[in-house]
Structures are given as structure tokens and as C-alpha cells.
Amino acid sequence: MNRVLIIEDEIVTAETVKEALALDNISADIASDGKSGLEKFISNNYDLILLDLKMPGLSGDEVLSEIRKRDPFIDVIIYTNYRDFADIKKLTNIGIEGYINKGPKADLSELISVIKEKLAPLDDETISALLKDIPNAEE
Secondary structure, three states, X not given: OOEEEEEOOXXXXXXXXXXXXXXXXXXXXXXXXXXXXXXXXXHOOOOEEEEOOXXXXXXXXXXXXXXXXXXXXXXXXXXXXXXXXXXXXXXXXHOOOEEXXXXXXXXXXXXXXXXXXXXXXXXXXHHHHHHHOOOOOOO
């Protein structure tokens, strides 16, 4: 079962996302601020992180920087109402796998689809192509 960490200070939003993920057999933990989110990340194994930007204590970009120091490969999706292009460019440079706007017009099914796509394993064709490029150890 895949595990997602939702770092979101709006508890109703976090619970709604968690319940939607559970319908697709995806386990999720919630952290209501950046500090507790970072602590959960350090203490547990997650396959993906859903990260808000504007939170009390540590901001999302500070949390992202700390996550990247510890794990440069985990998928992180920014999920926020905040839309400052300069900040999003900075986050992209630090390393995010997506940005989804939340709020009254947000599409929960779109968010769940993006998460499921990121969590999906490689298909057989992609695995074969990757293996083909690995030099044979016997040569």
C-alpha cells in the first residue's frame, strides 16, 4: 500500500484529501504544520508528499528544502492557494513534481489522479527500455 504525507494546516482540507485517497487504497498521514510534517517525514517512510506553502512555523518552501536534503527522490506535490510565480519557480528549482491549486474551484478528482499517477509503478515497456540501457555486467 502506498503512503502519502499530507502537510496542510487546513485540517478539513487535509481530511478530505485523506478520505479520497483511502477510497483508492492509499494510506495518508496528516501533519498540520511544517515542523510536525518534517518530523513525520523523518520518522516514517512515504512514497509522496502533498505540501502546502503557507503554514504556521516552517513554511512549505523551508520544509521542501529540508526534505530535499534528506531525500532528493521522493515526489513532492505543492497543493496551495498561493500563486506567486517567482516562488513557484524557486520551488521548481528545489525540486517539486507538481503544483496543484486548491481552494473553492479546486478539483479533488484531479488531485487524486495526479497523486495516483505519481505513485503508479513503471509499466513493462518502460522497465524493458530502462533495462536495455544498462550495460551487461558480464561483458
